[in-house]
Amino acid sequence: MELSKIRIVVDSSADIFHFDQVEVAVAPLKITTQTAEYPDTPALDVSAMTAALASYKGKSGTACPSFGDFTDAFGEAEYIFCITITSQLSGTYNVAVSAARSYEEEHPDRRVCVIDSRNTGPGMRLLAEKIVQLAKEGLEFDEICERVLAYRAQTELLFLLESLNNLANNGRVSRPVAALAGFLGIRMLGRAVQGVIKPIAKPRGEQKSLDTMYARMRELGYCGGKLRISYCEKESVAAGLAARVRADFPEADIDIYPARALCSFYAERGGIIAGFETNTE
Ligand code: X90
Numbered sequence: 001m002e003l004s005k006i007r008i009v010v011d012s013s014a015d016i017f018h019f020d021q022v023e024v025a026v027a028p029l030k031i032t033t034q035t036a037e038y039p040d041t042p043a044l045d046v047s048a049m050t051a052a053l054a055s056y057k058g059k060s061g062t063a064c065p066s067f068g069d070f071t072d073a074f075g076e077a078e079y080i081f082c083i084t085i086t087s088q089l090s091g092t093y094n095v096a097v098s099a100a101r102s103y104e105e106e107h108p109d110r111r112v113c114v115i116d117s118r119n120t121g122p123g124m125r126l127l128a129e130k131i132v133q134l135a136k137e138g139l140e141f142d143e144i145c146e147r148v149l150a151y152r153a154q155t156e157l158l159f160l161l162e163s164l165n166n167l168a169n170n171g172r173v174s175r176p177v178a179a180l181a182g183f184l185g186i187r188m189l190g191r192a193v194q195g196v197i198k199p200i201a202k203p204r205g206e207q208k209s210l211d212t213m214y215a216r217m218r219e220l221g222y223c224g225g226k227l228r229i230s231y232c233e234k235e236s237v238a239a240g241l242a243a244r245v246r247a248d249f250p251e252a253d254i255d256i257y258p259a260r261a262l263c264s265f266y267a268e269r270g271g272i273i274a275g276f277e278t279n280t281e
Contacts, residue, residue, distance in 0.1 A: 001135045001144070007077035008131060011065055011092045012040035013085040013262040014117075014124035015230055022132050025073035027065035029085075029092065029262045034058045040261035050233060050264055061170050062265060064092040070099035079141050080112040081131045081148070085120040085262075088195035089172050113145040119157040119192035121263045122228035122275030125255075126155050129226070154278055156220045157192040160203075160213050160237070162270035164188055172266070173197050189213055191220075206237065214244040217276060224249035225277030230259040232267045241274060 007023040010016050018024055031038040031049065033056055038049050053060060074080055082100060087093035093116045100112035117124045130151045134144045161167075168178030180188055180202045187209045189201040200216065203209035227245060231238040238256045245252050259267055267273055 001079065001138070001140060003132070003135055005077075006079050006081065006131075006135055007075065008128050009070070009073045009080055009082040009096075010124055010128060011084050011096070011262075012260055013090075013092075013120045014083060014128065015121055015257065015260045015263060016125055016128060017042050019128070019132065022135070023077065024128075025075060025077075027069040027073045027092075027096070029065055029090075030063045031060065031261050031265045032063060033060045038261055044261055046258065046261050046264050047233065049261055050269060053265070054269065059169075060166065060265075062262060064090050064095055067095055067099050067102075070096050071103060074099065074103050074112065078110050080110070081128075081144070082112055082114045083117050083124050083127050084114065085124070086118050086192065086195035087116045088118070089197070111141055113141070113148075115145075115148060115152075116195070118152065118195040119275065121157075121230045121259060121273045123155060123157040123192065124275075125228045126226060126275050126277070127152060155275060156217075156222075156278055157273065157275050158200075158213055158216060158220075159190050159192075159267065159271065159273040160209055160241075161188045161190065161267055163268040166266050166268060167197070170266075173199075189216065191216075206240065210237070210240045210244060213241060213274070217245075217274070221278030222276050223279060224252050225279075227252060227254045227274060227276040229254070229256045229272055229274045230263055230267075231256070231272045232259050232264040233269045234272075237270060238272045238274075241272065 012028045028040045084093040100114050164178040167173045191198050203212040229238040
């Protein structure tokens, strides 16, 4: 397909606001406290939000984008690929699907393919990059939809978190799971499985945690393919994972970047999220 006919629409948990060759539009999630609201847009100072939340004692939560946020993001585009955060943990996917239906009804000549990423952040970025690649290879709209779902099954998402407070307070992990982390340097290493958070280890200390994380990547089939790592505040943690990968795969395609508001809120300070390809050189 011609790249100029495509628009990629993501919710803000993808940490993407711009791509070089393809139009991108973003439906923002929101972070809310009893005293402030932070729309997850490029204008938001995410570090300031993280700092403000660290000293805030009241309730905080998040809200998915509205129907109108998605139709605004669809704009006037002819062919839309819309990638959302896992439908198991957020209402975003359902909102996107209903916005897509009404968009297609209103414009019978236009198409929207809504993809439930079954994860978030770097996992969504991998899917977006794949869409661009397939379009460049000349595939048609329906083929791209199919192939991107097949690709999703060849990717994995692991995350290493220092605190699970915000996930637990908002019911995205259970209390017993949350209680595992946060004491005496214990972290949670988790994996996205069928769109939900599955704890897989509770390593202690940064270096050991990163060793465990990389070992798990290898077990899941990572062998030098793409790796995308987002981090909240501590870039050194992401760099530590990348260094382990580079020791075995010096040529690996790795990208490291700060998470925007939604992923920063849940990953919390010191958290990293890694999306990677499995079984591809
Ligand atoms: O609709 C909403 O309010 C958004 C809710 C999002 C809840 C979960 C976000 C998790 C972000 C934590 C590590 C990666 C989890 C992978 C999911 C399967 C970051």
